[in-house]
Amino acid sequence: MNVLGIETSCDETAAAVVADGWKVLSNCIYSQVASHRPYGGVVPEIASRQHVEILPGILREAIGQSGLGWDDLDAFAVTRGPGLASSLLVGLSAAQSLALRQRRPLIPVNHVEAHLYSLFLPEPPAAAPPPAPPLPMLVLMVSGGHTALVRFEGLGRYRWLGQSLDDAAGEALDKGANLMGLGYPGGPAIEQAAAGGDPEAISFSRTSIRASPRTGDLDPDLCFSFSGLKTALLYLLRRQPELLGPDRLRHLAASFQEAVFNTLLHRAEQAMEKDAYASFGCVGGVLRNRRLRARIEEAARRRRLPLRMAPPSFCTDNAAMVAGLAGATGGPAPADPAAVEIRPDLRLSA
Amino acid sequence: MNLLAIELSSRVGSLAILSDATVRAECELAEEDRRSRGLFRVLPDLCDRAGIGLDDLDLLAPGRGPGSYTGLRLAMTVAQAVALPASRTVYPVDSGEALAWEIMQSRKNDVVAVIGDARRERLWLGVFEQGNDGPMMRQPWAVLHPRDVPRWVPDGALAVSSDWSLLAARPEFEALRTLRWIESDRFPRARWLGALAETRHRHGAPAAPPTPIYMHPAVTPRA
Numbered sequence: 323m324n325v326l327g328i329e330t331s332c333d334e335t336a337a338a339v340v341a342d343g344w345k346v347l348s349n350c351i352y353s354q355v356a357s358h359r360p361y362g363g364v365v366p367e368i369a370s371r372q373h374v375e376i377l378p379g380i381l382r383e384a385i386g387q388s389g390l391g392w393d394d395l396d397a398f399a400v401t402r403g404p405g406l407a408s409s410l411l412v413g414l415s416a417a418q419s420l421a422l423r424q425r426r427p428l429i430p431v432n433h434v435e436a437h438l439y440s441l442f443l444p445e446p447p448a449a450a451p452p453p454a455p456p457l458p459m460l461v462l463m464v465s466g467g468h469t470a471l472v473r474f475e476g477l478g479r480y481r482w483l484g485q486s487l488d489d490a491a492g493e494a495l496d497k498g499a500n501l502m503g504l505g506y507p508g509g510p511a512i513e514q515a516a517a518g519g520d521p522e523a524i525s526f527s528r529t530s531i532r533a534s535p536r537t538g539d540l541d542p543d544l545c546f547s548f549s550g551l552k553t554a555l556l557y558l559l560r561r562q563p564e565l566l567g568p569d570r571l572r573h574l575a576a577s578f579q580e581a582v583f584n585t586l587l588h589r590a591e592q593a594m595e596k597d598a599y600a601s602f603g604c605v606g607g608v609l610r611n612r613r614l615r616a617r618i619e620e621a622a623r624r625r626r627l628p629l630r631m632a633p634p635s636f637c638t639d640n641a642a643m644v645a646g647l648a649g650a651t652g653g654p655a656p657a658d659p660a661a662v663e664i665r666p667d668l669r670l671s672a
Numbered sequence: 673m674n675l676l677a678i679e680l681s682s683r684v685g686s687l688a689i690l691s692d693a694t695v696r697a698e699c700e701l702a703e704e705d706r707r708s709r710g711l712f713r714v715l716p717d718l719c720d721r722a723g724i725g726l727d728d729l730d731l732l733a734p735g736r737g738p739g740s741y742t743g744l745r746l747a748m749t750v751a752q753a754v755a756l757p758a759s760r761t762v763y764p765v766d767s768g769e770a771l772a773w774e775i776m777q778s779r780k781n782d783v784v785a786v787i788g789d790a791r792r793e794r795l796w797l798g799v800f801e802q803g804n805d806g807p808m809m810r811q812p813w814a815v816l817h818p819r820d821v822p823r824w825v826p827d828g829a830l831a832v833s834s835d836w837s838l839l840a841a842r843p844e845f846e847a848l849r850t851l852r853w854i855e856s857d858r859f860p861r862a863r864w865l866g867a868l869a870e871t872r873h874r875h876g877a878p879a880a881p882p883t884p885i886y887m888h889p890a891v892t893p894r895a
Contacts, residue, residue: 367741367890374745375883378752392757408742415746418712419753423726660712 323396323652326384326420327645328377330413331405331433332467333357333364335376338641339388339395343650344443344451348387349635349642352376359506363496364466370408377416384641392424399648402430403668405467410664421659428659429648433639434670437463437605437632438474439647440640445633455630456600462590464614465606465639466492466507469586471544471593472670474603477651480670483593484544487536491582491608494548498578501555502566512579513611519576521613524565526554526581528588543592551581583614587621594625602627607638673874674724675731676754677866678747680711681739681767682788682834687715688862689722689729693870695863696722711746726754733869735767735860737885738788738796738813739834744884752882763869763879770865771858772800772807775832783810783829785851789838790815796887797821799829805875806868815887818844825851832858 323343329336333354339347354372358364385392400417403410414430421428438461444452459474469490473481489497492509499508504515529550531542555578559565565574594602602622608614609632622629636643675690685701697718701710719725734751737744748764755762768786775784782802790796795818799811811824825831831851836858839845873879 361891365891370741370745371884371886371890374748377749378756378882381753381756408745411742412745412749415711415749416753419750420756422712422715423754423757660709660715663709 323649324390324394325397325399325429325645325649326395327399327431327641327648328381328413328417329401329433329639329641329644330373330377330409331401331403332409332639333369334639335373335380336639336641337377337380337384338645339384339390340642340645340649343646345448346443346446346642346646347389348384349446349640350380350383350387351638351640352380355507362500362506364406366406366408369406370412373409373412377412381416395424395426397427397429397648399429399431399644401433401436401644402662403433403665405433405666407664407666410666414662414664418659418662428662429652430662431644431647432668432670434463434468434470435480436643436647437465437468438472438480439477439650440605440632440636440643441603441630442650443633443636443642443646445635455603456628458599459601459603459630460590460593460599461603461605462586462618463606464491464586464604464608466490466496468606469546471589473597482540482670484540484546484589486546486548487531488547488549489552491546491548491586494552494582495579495608497552498555498582501552501559502571502575502578504575509608509611512575513613515571516576516579516613517572519572519574521576521580523573524558524577526551526577528581528585541596543596544589546585546589548582548585551578551585579613583617586614587617591621591625594627599627601630603630605632605637609637610634673730673870674728675733675866675870676729676751677733677862677869678751679735679767679770679860679862679865680743680747681735681737682743682859684859685743686862687711687718688866689718689724690863690866690870691722691724693867695866696724698863711750727758729754729760731869731873732760732762733866734762734764735770735862735865736764736880736883737767738887739767741884741886748882748884761873761879762882763873764882765865765869765880766798766885767860767865768798768813769800769807769809770868771832771834771860773868774861774864775830775854775858776800776802776807779830779854781830783826785825785829785831787821787831787833787839789835790887792888793817793844795821795839797824799825805871805877813885813887819847821848822850830854834859
């Protein structure tokens with residue numbers, strides 16, 4: 323089954339063709355990061371304008387690189403949410419048009435579920451899908467828009483354990499980088515600035531979370547909060563602006579980065595203590611950070627859990643995970659493409 | 673030549689299929705149906721009525737605006753996606769120009785000023801005059817304070833707007849009373865958009881860029 327996937331939920335314009343749910347025939351991504359950089363974050367209006375301009379070319383490129391023709395496609399898949407409404411609409415209307423034009427089914431996909439599915443994609447070129455991980459798996463999701471812990475029991479069978487109550491980890495790094503004058507996007511900028519720095523030079527205290535209306539039914543021990551960390555950095559820099567000096571910035575960047583990763587790993591290990599898992603997984607754009615990957619590997623070793631991390635090509639937003647998930651599950655596929663609507667606040671359901 | 677015109681710039685959208693300059697089928701989209709769901713619900717029926725499938729289309733003509741950003745993005749995206757598999761031509765046309773042409777034909781007026789609500793206490797304006805292949809732009813699209821609009825509208829021009837009833841109810845409309853208005857909301861229609869695209873394409877006129885006309889920058893510069 324050949325599926326063309328489209329992903330426009332935020333600031334990446336992406337299209338990909340995936341065969342049989344795992345064989346990535348093409349994976350084309352246009353990152354809008356340069357356009358958003360002057361504003362220190364994603365500007366929704368810029369994002370949707372760029373999707374309109376870029377998507378047709380990305381779709382042509384995805385088909386061209388796949389070696390298939392339009393008539394060889396069996397279905398179209400698209401991210402319907404969660405994400406920016408005006409950006410989701412561009413991807414959805416393109417997918418609806420193509421499905422209608424080609425008389426093929428349209429498979430709407432949850433962006434978060436697609437990120438989870440990136441664990442099942444092999445780094446191309448690959449002759450076979452990766453072996454199935456032992457289940458249940460604890461998955462740490464760390465991206466620019468989402469930070470969460472999920473109990474993964476199989477495709478379509480998830481339990482949302484905890485999530486960030488304020489910023490996602492990627493946003494926290496963006497805001498920290500902005501305070502340190504390191505530019506955007508913050509994750510790569512901080513990683514670069516932290517090279518050779520001492521991650522324990524400056525101690526940032528971890529935010530404790532109590533049950534509240536914000537945590538709802540979630541276990542507070544498995545929820546995240548990064549806003550206090552950002553505020554601590556702000557006040558620290560007001561008291562000690564010399565920390566931004568050439569000899570000290572690397573220590574500050576390394577310490578702030580470590581504090582974000584400590585929060586992630588601490589909550590993940592709490593989840594491992596509270597319940598039994600057969601494996602540990604991690605997905606999302608922040609996972610491209612080498613220090614985080616090393617910390618995750620270390621935690622998995624310590625807990626003696628088999629580890630599965632999304633391949634680097636599929637960490638940031640991409641359409642291969644969308645097309646792959648649709649190809650693997652084959653649905654839900656409404657017969658009528660017109661019935662699909664965007665869902666900017668879509669949640670992961672079991 | 674078979675053509676699909678998609679016009680979603682105003683409160684009342686429309687679709688039309690033309691074949692060799694003849695309208696085969698058309699439909700209106702009310703405000704609540706102007707979203708993608710409504711459009712994709714009526715499109716198959718429109719094709720059935722026209723007897724022309726999406727794969728039979730040679731030309732796609734989306735309305736570029738000015739107008740609702742969401743509507744413009746939808747029209748542009750749908751046109752480009754439908755055109756992709758068979759590498760068909762996308763020939764965008766300014767929605768305001770299509771409205772101007774309809775008014776020129778129906779009211780026998782050679783100069784038409786198309787005006788719309790640009791929000792933020794501003795109006796957008798474009799002025800057209802009769803040309804050989806349709807309207808010719810005399811005053812390019814501009815965002816103006818209402819009090820400045822009359823200065824840019826030539827004597828004898830007929831003013832038309834999709835937002836007339838909304839504008840006329842506002843105090844700042846006083847500054848516009850000197851204009852000669854069509855005193856009702858008039859919406860650009862896909863059949864006129866399609867006719868303009870067909871004529872110009874046939875005469876080899878270059879297509880406008882496949883991007884909506886945005887009357888404001890994506891980010892408002894800080895004062």
